[in-house]
Amino acid sequence: MNCGEIRDFIIEYNGRIEGAGIKPEITAEINSHLVSCRKCALARERMLDMSAKIASDKVEIPANLASSIISKVIPAAEPAKPKIKTVGPTEISFIDKIAELFGISSRNFAFAMSAVVLAALAISLILYNHGLKSGGEAERIADSKGVTQQENIVKEPADKKFKKIENELSKNMTAANNEEIEKKFKRSIFTVESGAVANLTGEYRENELYQVKHGEDLVITYKKVAEVIIKTDSKFKVNDEGIILESGMVSVDLKPKSLPGFSVTTPESVVEVVGTIFSVASSNNKTEVIVKKGCVKVTDIKTKNFSLVNAGESKTVSRQDEVKSETAPVVIEYGSNAVHEAAKTLHANTQASTSEVSHTAETGTVPVGIDGANIKDVINKFKNENITIDK
Amino acid sequence: MECNGINDIEVIEKVKEGNSAEFEKIITKYSKMIYSIAYRLLRDGEEARDLSQDVFLRAFRFISKYNPEFKLSTWLVRIAYNLYKDRFKTKKLHIVHQISHGDDEENKKYEERFIDNSPRPDEKVENKMKSEQIINIINRLPANYKMVITLYFWGDHSYEEIADIMEIPVGTVKSRLKRAKNYLLENYSRLLEKWK
Numbered sequence: 190m191n192c193g194e195i196r197d198f199i200i201e202y203n204g205r206i207e208g209a210g211i212k213p214e215i216t217a218e219i220n221s222h223l224v225s226c227r228k229c230a231l232a233r234e235r236m237l238d239m240s241a242k243i244a245s246d247k248v249e250i251p252a253n254l255a256s257s258i259i260s261k262v263i264p265a266a267e268p269a270k271p272k273i274k275t276v277g278p279t280e281i282s283f284i285d286k287i288a289e290l291f292g293i294s295s296r297n298f299a300f301a302m303s304a305v306v307l308a309a310l311a312i313s314l315i316l317y318n319h320g321l322k323s324g325g326e327a328e329r330i331a332d333s334k335g336v337t338q339q340e341n342i343v344k345e346p347a348d349k350k351f352k353k354i355e356n357e358l359s360k361n362m363t364a365a366n367n368e369e370i371e372k373k374f375k376r377s378i379f380t381v382e383s384g385a386v387a388n389l390t391g392e393y394r395e396n397e398l399y400q401v402k403h404g405e406d407l408v409i410t411y412k413k414v415a416e417v418i419i420k421t422d423s424k425f426k427v428n429d430e431g432i433i434l435e436s437g438m439v440s441v442d443l444k445p446k447s448l449p450g451f452s453v454t455t456p457e458s459v460v461e462v463v464g465t466i467f468s469v470a471s472s473n474n475k476t477e478v479i480v481k482k483g484c485v486k487v488t489d490i491k492t493k494n495f496s497l498v499n500a501g502e503s504k505t506v507s508r509q510d511e512v513k514s515e516t517a518p519v520v521i522e523y524g525s526n527a528v529h530e531a532a533k534t535l536h537a538n539t540q541a542s543t544s545e546v547s548h549t550a551e552t553g554t555v556p557v558g559i560d561g562a563n564i565k566d567v568i569n570k571f572k573n574e575n576i577t578i579d580k
Numbered sequence: 581m582e583c584n585g586i587n588d589i590e591v592i593e594k595v596k597e598g599n600s601a602e603f604e605k606i607i608t609k610y611s612k613m614i615y616s617i618a619y620r621l622l623r624d625g626e627e628a629r630d631l632s633q634d635v636f637l638r639a640f641r642f643i644s645k646y647n648p649e650f651k652l653s654t655w656l657v658r659i660a661y662n663l664y665k666d667r668f669k670t671k672k673l674h675i676v677h678q679i680s681h682g683d684d685e686e687n688k689k690y691e692e693r694f695i696d697n698s699p700r701p702d703e704k705v706e707n708k709m710k711s712e713q714i715i716n717i718i719n720r721l722p723a724n725y726k727m728v729i730t731l732y733f734w735g736d737h738s739y740e741e742i743a744d745i746m747e748i749p750v751g752t753v754k755s756r757l758k759r760a761k762n763y764l765l766e767n768y769s770r771l772l773e774k775w776k
Contacts, residue, residue, distance in 0.1 A: 200761045232765065239768045242711040243718075243733045248616045251629065255611045258629075259604050262636045 195222050195229045204236035398435065400424045415443040415451055430454075438470040458506045460485055467498075475507040588652040595643050603643075607636050610656055613735075617657060620730045621664050623719060631667070635660045650744055657735065658745045661727055710771075717767045725760040732757055 198219055202209040206219050223230045251257075288298035400422065401407045407419040411431070419425055423437020431452040432439055439453050443462050452461040455471035458478070466482040478485065484499045498504045594602040614635050619628035638659050639646075646655055718729055727746060731737045743750045 197758075200758055200765065203761075232769070235769050235772065236761075236765055238710075239714055239764060240733075242707070242714050245711060246620075246715060246734070248619045249625075250612050250615055251625065254615055254629065254632070255608045258607050258611050258633050258636050261633050262607065262640055263600055263603060 190218055190222060192222075192226060192229055195219055195226070196232060199229070199233045199236050203240040204233045205240075206233070398424060398426055401437070411451070415441055417441050434469060434471050436471050438468060440466075440468040442466045455506075475505055477503060477505045479503040589648055592643060592646060592648075592652070595640070600640075603636075603640050606639070606652070610653060611636070613653060614656055614660055617660055617730060617735060618664070620734055621660075621726060622667075623715070627667075631660060631663055634663050638663070651741070654737075654741055654744050657731070657737075658747070661745055664727070665723055713771055714764065714768060717764055717771075721760055721763065725756055725763075728753060728756045729760050729764070 198206060198211070198215075202211070206216055206223075211219070223233060284298065285295045288295040291298060291301075293301070401419050401424075403422055405421055407423075409417050409419065409427075411417050411427070417432060418440040419432070419434075420438040420440075423439065424435035425437070425439070426433040426435070431454070432441075433454040435456070441451075441453065441462065443451060443466070452459050453469045454460075455469060455476040457471065457474065457476040460467070460469050460476075460478050462483075462485060467478060467480045467485055470477045470479075478498055480498045480500050480502055482500050484497050486497050496504075588606070591602050591605050595606075611632060615628055615632045618631040618635075619625065622628050622631065635656055639656055646652070718726060721729065724746070728742060731742045731745065735742075737745070739750050739753050742753045746753070748756075
């Protein structure tokens with residue numbers, strides 16, 4: 190053995206070669222080397238000395254340590270409830286029991302229940318459409334009879350009064366909703382419905398980086414109103430404003446106006462919701478936003494230039510050089526005519542703002558953001574910029 | 581899992597059920613161990629006490645996340661390590677400053693103590709000086725290496741437990757330990773040469 194190998198033994202066994210469980214022949218070889226090599230012998234001596242001195246280091250424990258910790262810890266905190274929802278055996282057996290009552294397997298029961306729910310949805314949709322048509326008929330009859338219909342509401346979707354009433358209502362609803370969220374999710378911003386995260390640092394903390402496990406999609410309910418599907422391997426954080434997507438893909442289904450200011454942030458952009466279904470994918474310094482329903486607004490944070498991405502459209506934001514806007518046939522599925530009209534009108538400005546965003550993106554310094562907590566804000570901002578909204 | 585007459589799992593179950601007072605048993609049992617590690621990492625009594633407190637505060641809040649596959653002590657030390665890393669990041673500049681000036685100031689202090697008619701025999705003082713210099717050398721190690729050394733020499737943890745605490749492979753623990761010990765030996769030898 191050479192000096193290097195002997196040193197390795199000295200380091201590993203802290204200089205205690207004898208009685209360290211090393212094979213006798215190796216111990217003998219080490220000892221004979223130590224007799225002949227002064228440097229290694231000195232290294233061993235120092236290693237023994239150093240280990241002994243380290244071991245002799247004593248810590249003085251404060252007398253009232255435990256009691257002082259108890260007095261501060263116990264009243265200060267309540268155990269956090271588990272954030273990951275688990276399907277307990279009782280839930281499964283409950284479904285099994287119901288299925289048993291019907292005399293079918295739990296799988297068939299689930300299938301039958303799904304069919305019932307779908308049928309109920311279809312009936313609701315038909316009835317809803319029928320209701321809208323009936324409303325139109327009522328208006329026609331009222332017109333023919335010379336009765337002053339609620340013109341402001343039906344014919345003037347951008348009417349201030351109508352908007353005001355509607356916004357007040359939704360404002361109240363949102364406030365109540367927020368209060369409920371605040372109450373219920375004081376410690377937990379989201380609940381995990383399915384899938385799993387590989388927690389990178391161990392403890393759950395707001396804004397801590399998570400990664401979705403390979404081969405699984407993570408489905409979370411964010412503040413009870415947004416269903417967020419985070420695709421496999423995506424890296425993300427969650428905070429009070431929404432999701433910060435480091436890489437990967439996120440799909441969001443958010444009830445209109447239910448969560449003002451909800452956003453998905455990527456290294457290139459911030460995508461803020463008006464009330465919509467959309468997805469955001471982030472990879473290789475670019476972000477792709479695809480809007481399935483409603484609209485989202487893309488704003489350059491620095492210059493305040495913005496563009497809308499409507500239903501059926503997609504937008505690619507590149508960190509380095511470009512912003513691409515691809516327009517598919519526009520199918521806007523919005524409940525409110527006002528929103529429909531506004532979204533259409535606002536879209537007319539999209540190209541100009543897109544080019545502005547593209548210009549700033551070329552500099553590589555300006556982050557691109559999506560702004561607009563609700564459609565009213567969007568409309569007001571456009572109004573301030575002297576853009577006429579078609580009636 | 582059963583030590584000092586306390587079954588950790590049973591106690592944790594009671595805490596989970598809402599019996600907060602049971603957590604006192606955990607604090608009583610592990611506070612000394614956590615404080616010792618914290619003190620050896622921070623070398624400051626007040627900070628060590630704060631860190632220990634934070635460890636138990638966090639453990640209490642997130643008790644539902646405790647995985648009984650690991651020893652409770654391992655989980656607590658892991659929390660301590662994570663908190664220490666966070667503090668280390670914010671105090672890095674301060675520590676760098678200490679490193680750059682540590683030698684001279686410390687030596688001066690020891691010299692003064694030595695000259696100041698210390699009642700202890702010379703050899704004892706010299707030994708103490710050497711011990712404290714070794715501690716100084718350990719303090720200069722990066723957080724990862726310092727933690728490995730602390731757990732290895734003072735924590736009485738196996739390689740596997742250190743790996744669990746630091747969430748790194750056992751091989752990495754061994755290689756870090758080897759490098760850290762090598763560093764300590766080299767610096768200690770240099771110090772002894774200087775003192776000759």
